[in-house]
Amino acid sequence: MPELPEVETIVRGLRENTVGNRIESLTELRNNTIIYHTNQCAEGLVFSSLSRRGKYILINLSDILTMVIHLRMTGKLVYTETEQLTPHTRAVIKFADRTMLQFEDIRTFGSIQIFEANDTDPAIKRLGPEPLTEDFNEKYLYKVLEKAKAPIKSILLNQEIIAGLGNIYVCEILYRTKIHPTLAGKELTRADIIRVITATKEVLAEAILHNGTSISDFRNIDDKPGEFQNFLRVYQKKECPLGHPTERIKIAGRSTYFCPVCQRLK
Numbered sequence: 001m002p003e004l005p006e007v008e009t010i011v012r013g014l015r016e017n018t019v020g021n022r023i024e025s026l027t028e029l030r031n032n033t034i035i036y037h038t039n040q041c042a043e044g045l046v047f048s049s050l051s052r053r054g055k056y057i058l059i060n061l062s063d064i065l066t067m068v069i070h071l072r073m074t075g076k077l078v079y080t081e082t083e084q085l086t087p088h089t090r091a092v093i094k095f096a097d098r099t100m101l102q103f104e105d106i107r108t109f110g111s112i113q114i115f116e117a118n119d120t121d122p123a124i125k126r127l128g129p130e131p132l133t134e135d136f137n138e139k140y141l142y143k144v145l146e147k148a149k150a151p152i153k154s155i156l157l158n159q160e161i162i163a164g165l166g167n168i169y170v171c172e173i174l175y176r177t178k179i180h181p182t183l184a185g186k187e188l189t190r191a192d193i194i195r196v197i198t199a200t201k202e203v204l205a206e207a208i209l210h211n212g213t214s215i216s217d218f219r220n221i222d223d224k225p226g227e228f229q230n231f232l233r234v235y236q237k238k239e240c241p242l243g244h245p246t247e248r249i250k251i252a253g254r255s256t257y258f259c260p261v262c263q264r265l266k
């Protein structure tokens with residue numbers, strides 16, 4: 001599932017290639033892929049600017065509409081000059097310059113939503129702070145964790161607490177902080193909290209630098225894989241970088257990798 005660094009990589013690729021492109025047609029190849037929350041149609045409008053919020057891609061269309069793309073589990077965007085439809089192509093945006101953006105989605109959980117410019121997905125309004133901004137700081141995280149009984153792993157995965165983290169990066173962040181993933185939020189010390197904030201920002205920045213992680217099927221819009229899978233320390237690893245055998249447990253149904261030596265329970 002694409003997490004913050006993968007979505008950021010896609011947004012940067014799209015920004016480089018599609019800003020200024022006029023939408024000639026927007027075609028849905030599978031029902032309920034493109035969802036309109038307005039009567040205004042997107043044809044004829046221009047990709048004016050692109051941004052990311054959590055794992056959502058936001059495209060400003062001529063300051064009139066906002067296109068919100070959520071890739072969910074398996075969604076993928078392919079920017080191409082020649083139509084390359086696959087059995088999983090759910091929608092195609094054709095631009096006036098003959099290039100196109102294809103939306104592929106094997107599991108079909110992803111979507112393209114169209115809102116008025118001043119409106120957006122209610123789920124986006126509920127997102128917690130962006131981890132790479134100043135809003136994600138010691139004071140904020142201390143307040144969130146103060147009374148939290150849930151495991152730190154689940155808390156960091158909660159999009160309403162911090163936007164954009166998923167299973168891979170939370171495993172990596174906790175490994176770097178030496179915190180056991182089942183430790184209750186309220187058990188973290190001030191020093192732990194500072195370590196979580198620092199490790200979060202570091203892991204995400206490094207992953208963006210390496211164009212994301214391609215463990216399953218993540219591809220950039222030019223179909224190139226990311227490289228950060230080569231730098232993972234614990235996720236899907238048999239040993240941590242110090243040679244200790246890792247363990248895998250389920251927390252809230254998600255496979256959690258950690259090192260029982262480096263990340264001892266207090």
Ligand SMILES: [Zn+2]
Nearest residue numbers: 240244259262
């Ligand atoms: Zn270890």
